[in-house]
Amino acid sequence: IFLCTDEKLMHNFIDAAGKITDAPMIARLQNTNIDAQLVVVADRTVGEIAKKVTTALEVDLPPQAAMAIEDMAALSLAVDIDAQKIIDLKLEGKNEQSAQSLHELAAGLKSMGNIGFSGALNTLKAREGSEPMVEMFQYGQQVLNSVTVNVDGSTVAVALPRPPQLEETLQTAMTAMREEARQMQQLNNGRQLGLAAWNYETALRRWPQN
DSSP states (O other): EEESSOHHHHHHHHHHHHHOOSHHHHHHHOOOOOOOOOEOOOOOOOOOOHHHHHHTTTOOHHHHHHHHHEEEEEEEEEEOOTTSEEEEEEEEEHHHHHHHHHHHHHHHHHHHHHHHHHHHHHHHHHHTHHHHHHHHHHHHHHHHHHOOOEEEEEEEEEEEOOTTTHHHHHHHHHHHHHHHHHHHHHHHHHHHHHHHHHHHHHHSSSSSOO
């Protein structure tokens, strides 16, 4: 497995993977710039690594995922937030037939994601005052639609081009989520106040004066 990243981030990645938790990885990613240096992360097969991770997590892989890993001879991942191609994933099949299976799986996952976005959008549009969240999900669906999945011989390439106005959209989404969280907190505070008043009246047979 290859990971295109700088040395510092690679060590952070290994540290997080070793603990089988993504929290340290997320915290460090926010303050780390990624470059195009190629670093070998593990000299093991994809199947061996997947087996170790699932054993550590005490979980079983879905049958389709297990079959995909068996079809995979190698995997490479390039991540560069500043590049025109933010994510560049290459899956090397054991042969051309395996690559076709991997291609079908990747394309199927993209279609499933699209269906998920459509369902979420229909639900959000029915809610009053959810326009910011609707815009965010619509942008997410556009990003997903821009993902390309191609097969060439025994290699499957999955790429995510840099979405237009990425920084502005993320900033708008964060602002909308903070506002929704603030409104939910206010609503929760009102419920707690009402419950406290009700308990007071139940215990003392009178309503609080202040």
